[in-house]
Amino acid sequence: MKEVRLGVIGTGGMGSAHARNILAGKIPHLRLTAVCDIVAAKMEGFPADVKRFNTSTDLLTSAEVDAVLVATPHYAHTTVGIEALQAGKHLLVEKPISVHKADAQRLIDAHTDKRLVFAAMFNQRTDGYYRKVRALIQAGELGELVRVNWVVTNWFRSQAYYNSGGWRATWKGEGGGVLLNQCPHNLDLLQWLCGMPVRMRAFCNLGKRHAIEVEDEVTAYFEYANGATGVFITATGEAPGVNRLEICGDRGRLLVENAKITFFRTECSVRKFKDESPSMFGRPEVWTADVPPAQGGGGQHNEILTNFAAAILDGTPLIAPAAEGIHSVELANAMLLSSMTQSTIDLPMDAARYEAHLRQLIDQSAFEKDGACDAAPADLSTSFNTNPN
Numbered sequence: 001m002k003e004v005r006l007g008v009i010g011t012g013g014m015g016s017a018h019a020r021n022i023l024a025g026k027i028p029h030l031r032l033t034a035v036c037d038i039v040a041a042k043m044e045g046f047p048a049d050v051k052r053f054n055t056s057t058d059l060l061t062s063a064e065v066d067a068v069l070v071a072t073p074h075y076a077h078t079t080v081g082i083e084a085l086q087a088g089k090h091l092l093v094e095k096p097i098s099v100h101k102a103d104a105q106r107l108i109d110a111h112t113d114k115r116l117v118f119a120a121m122f123n124q125r126t127d128g129y130y131r132k133v134r135a136l137i138q139a140g141e142l143g144e145l146v147r148v149n150w151v152v153t154n155w156f157r158s159q160a161y162y163n164s165g166g167w168r169a170t171w172k173g174e175g176g177g178v179l180l181n182q183c184p185h186n187l188d189l190l191q192w193l194c195g196m197p198v199r200m201r202a203f204c205n206l207g208k209r210h211a212i213e214v215e216d217e218v219t220a221y222f223e224y225a226n227g228a229t230g231v232f233i234t235a236t237g238e239a240p241g242v243n244r245l246e247i248c249g250d251r252g253r254l255l256v257e258n259a260k261i262t263f264f265r266t267e268c269s270v271r272k273f274k275d276e277s278p279s280m281f282g283r284p285e286v287w288t289a290d291v292p293p294a295q296g297g298g299g300q301h302n303e304i305l306t307n308f309a310a311a312i313l314d315g316t317p318l319i320a321p322a323a324e325g326i327h328s329v330e331l332a333n334a335m336l337l338s339s340m341t342q343s344t345i346d347l348p349m350d351a352a353r354y355e356a357h358l359r360q361l362i363d364q365s366a367f368e369k370d371g372a373c374d375a376a377p378a379d380l381s382t383s384f385n386t387n388p389n
């Protein structure tokens with residue numbers, strides 16, 4: 001195989017943006033051969049040699065594609081994704097890989113044929129700032145994790161955004177709000193950088209700033225096995241927002257904000273200083289360094305697509321293996337469950353419990369959406385919030 005024939009399933013805002021980039025020749029060795037959407041009008045405008053399908057089953061049983069990119073609303077990531085893997089297609093699934101942990105596990109379990117490449121669109125993993133932070137942590141430069149704080153409130157969304165699709169910001173259609181739509185990127189990076197916590201207590205405000213039934217403001221506190229603590233704050237109704245990530249370790253503090261990494265590095269281990277210093281009020285000496293982002297990369301969505309094709313053709317390691325996507329789903333689920341049950345949730349969490357909880361929210365929902373729904377595909381170019389600024 002010299003090139004990968006790709007089908008895009010779900011040609012709304014994101015799927016059509018990916019399709020346009022592929023058609024523009026921006027992704028080496030990836031050719032768009034088919035598109036699929038349950039709304040025929042969403043497939044207008046593609047060149048005549050790109051086949052159109054009204055159902056994923058029709059596309060997957062055709063001989064038109066080697067691989068698919070699933071960019072439907074989130075619940076269908078699981079169902080269509082399983083269908084794709086069972087049909088023997090390589091799969092790139094948009095974030096979140098599923099709405100809830102039990103579905104994420106079902107999707108991952110369907111990946112039995114390991115010759116198939118199964119990746120997730122965690123495009124922010126290509127960002128040079130976060131890659132550098134990860135490299136510093138993995139090299140031991142920061143020492144043992146002490147505390148992480150991430151305030152990411154620059155995901156502002158208007159009411160018009162929420163009104164733009166019937167599925168958006170409903171338990172039934174989306175399964176959550178900011179935690180399931182905007183923050184899968186941040187939650188994935190959080191676990192990629194710091195690992196998974198062991199317990200979670202969170203406060204999620206539902207429809208606080210918008211006429212929606214799901215969360216648009218979140219404050220979460222969590223703890224890691226080594227006693228390190230974390231706080232994650234996000235919102236879609238606050239402006240101007242901020243994106244400030246601070247990670248404290250035994251060798252200092254890393255700050256990522258305004259497209260800049262600052263490393264406040266202690267000259268020695270903070271713990272050692274605390275235990276051995278004869279001084280009552282002395283503090284470890286600190287060197288402050290501006291750290292450049294990692295070189296190269298930064299290609300966001302197109303880099304993930306390029307990496308997906310290279311993984312299929314040459315076995316290049318994936319930037320974002322889809323199996324790792326279960327962690328961001330679990331963090332989001334745990335925050336919602338903690339908030340709604342007003343309790344601390346132990347992690348790994350009980351997936352069946354959360355699925356039952358979500359089912360109840362769907363069954364009890366009496367929410368009616370206002371405004372025009374299912375509008376034409378939006379231009380998502382200003383929506384990605386990529387650089388940490």
Ligand SMILES: NC(=O)c1ccc[n+]([C@@H]2O[C@H](COP(=O)([O-])OP(=O)(O)OC[C@H]3O[C@@H](n4cnc5c(N)ncnc54)[C@H](O)[C@@H]3O)[C@@H](O)[C@H]2O)c1
Pocket residue numbers: 009010011012013014015036037038039042055056071072073074076080094095096121123165180181377378380384
């Ligand atoms: N990686 C990113 O930066 C990023 C950015 C935006 C959206 N997304 C993700 O992309 C997905 C789609 O979001 P969007 O904003 O493009 O939504 P959208 O509503 O604009 O598009 C979804 C499309 O899927 C179609 N569809 C629904 N069910 C389908 C099915 N079973 N088979 C085929 N087509 C189906 C709809 O008709 C619609 O055209 C979401 O999961 C979202 O989280 C990712």
